[in-house]
Amino acid sequence: MTTGMTDLARMLRTLDATVRPGEYVFAVLPADHPAVRLAAATIAEDEGLTVVLTRADADRHGVTYDYLAAWITLTVHSSLEAVGLTAAVSGVLAEAGISCNVLAAYHHDHLLVPSTERNRAVAALRALRGSADR
Numbered sequence: 001m002t003t004g005m006t007d008l009a010r011m012l013r014t015l016d017a018t019v020r021p022g023e024y025v026f027a028v029l030p031a032d033h034p035a036v037r038l039a040a041a042t043i044a045e046d047e048g049l050t051v052v053l054t055r056a057d058a059d060r061h062g063v064t065y066d067y068l069a070a071w072i073t074l075t076v077h078s079s080l081e082a083v084g085l086t087a088a089v090s091g092v093l094a095e096a097g098i099s100c101n102v103l104a105a106y107h108h109d110h111l112l113v114p115s116t117e118r119n120r121a122v123a124a125l126r127a128l129r130g131s132a133d134r
Helices: 008-014 034-038 055-060 085-095 115-131
Strands: 017-019 024-029 041-045 048-054 069-074 101-104 109-114
Touching: 008 085, 008 115, 017 115, 024 034, 024 055, 024 069, 034 048, 034 055, 048 055, 069 115, 085 101, 085 109, 085 115, 109 115
Parallel strands: none
Antiparallel strands: 017 069, 024 048, 041 048, 069 109, 101 109
8 A cells, every 4th residue: 555645735736626526425324224334425423424425326325415515635645644635625614604514534545525515625635746846
């Protein structure tokens, strides 16, 4: 397995963002709900099991939701011990007035932003590449 990067300037220089097709939603479901097996992500919280599903899967299974998101993957391979990447990414999106929900995985960080802000979010993230040299 490849070790991820920890140098923030290098991560920002090589940062790119790709968008998964479709729209995604958050829901809280019982663990035995049929839609859980279709989840792209799950997080066990004290209040219940949070799932991230495609909108199509949520609609097909009658799952209610109120937030439509675009799923953006940061294609830089950051280490789980990297410092500052989440702050840089969330900061540039906050400056643009775009809400962001972050999911960290082993190889990449994933951002769920309002689907209507998909293109602006990607542009803001790609602009970070130049900020590493400033």
